[in-house]
Amino acid sequence: MLEKSKTLLSMRIISLEEGQQIGRVRGIVVDPETFSIAALVTDKQGWFGDYKVVPFSKVMSIGDHAITIDKKSSIEKPSNLPEIARLMKGKQPLLGAKVFSESGTLLGIVDELLYNKETGVIDSLEISGRFLESVFRGRISIPASAVKIFGRDAIIVDNNYKRNMRSIESPAKTKLDTVKSSGKKLFGSTKKATKKLSKSLTESIDEFTENKEQKKENEKSEVKTDEEPKPDNGKSIE
CATH class of the missing domain: 2.30.30.240 (PRC-barrel domain)
Known part of the structure; x- marks a missing residue:
């Protein structure tokens, strides 16, 4: 693992x-x-x-x-473990070490190492392109097999590193993308709800207008009926 x-x-x-x-x-x-x-x-x-x-x-x-x-x-x-003491005196770079290709291209610095918990063997390097002269922005992963030299001042990888490198998305970017996605969904839901509300209001206004016009028509009809002359019964007033 x-x-x-x-x-x-x-x-x-x-x-x-x-x-x-x-x-x-x-x-x-x-x-x-x-x-x-x-x-x-x-x-x-x-x-x-x-x-x-x-x-x-x-x-x-x-x-x-x-x-x-x-x-x-x-x-x-x-001091009781000569081999480990030798490694410690060498002060080899690890986290924060600069990583160059054999052709002299600065890739970035070592930000993390992935290792096997059972054996301690390092599987890959995670590299951040923090330098202005770096060819990358963000983070990449390079397998340990691409490392040619693990030296005192730098780590050197072969020129074919691009074949096996993998881009790593940072947690901050992932969170930002999630926020953007949530924002788009919220905007979409709000826009949909606004359209629905607008439609409902329009229908209510139309219904109110129709009812008002119908009421006016009814009132006109009633007034007209009241103004009609009563029929003559044939009697005259002397």
């Missing part, structure tokens, strides 16, 4: 043997050769202490709210 790397940050680390929270995730260490998460960096131990790490191989499970490890001793000093 794929998960976003940012969800790891600040997650609790729980020891199953002691039933104790032994820290929170403060960062991740990536192995550029295997392109996978090698370790999780935890809190500093005391004011003058160093950060400690949990090798990814020691992680039992990554849940929605916490990460579990077998026991407290699974957390170690980087």
Whole structure:
């Protein structure tokens, strides 16, 4: 199952043997050769202490709210793990790293990594085109297989990255589109209701006018009837 790397940050680390929270995730260490998460960096131990790490191989499970490890001793000093210490000293870019193509085109910066929760292997990079010189606006996803070099100052992808890249719609844009769609529906409903009301008012006015005219006709008819002379019965007044 794929998960976003940012969800790891600040997650609790729980020891199953002691039933104790032994820290929170403060960062991740990536192995550029295997392109996978090698370790999780935890809190500093005391004011003058160093950060400690949990090798990814020691992680039992990554849940929605916490990460579990077998026991407290699974957390170690980087100095006790030479390979991880070497990776940490390399200060390789990760989130926020610039991404270039082999031809020197700046694509943007790494905004997110999608990794396999079971193995720690990175599946793809999500890149934001925040720079003016970038060829993209918005976000794209590039598979890890397109990465050629994961270096100290930048990540280099092959020139055929366009074949496998995928456009990612931002949550803000999705929300804006939803608002626009709702607005159009509301406008349509309002317009329809207005037309219906207008039609109803027109019919009421027409009916009122017809009734008024009919009433006038009836009144005229009654007046005419009253003014007609009464028939002569043949008698004369002397």
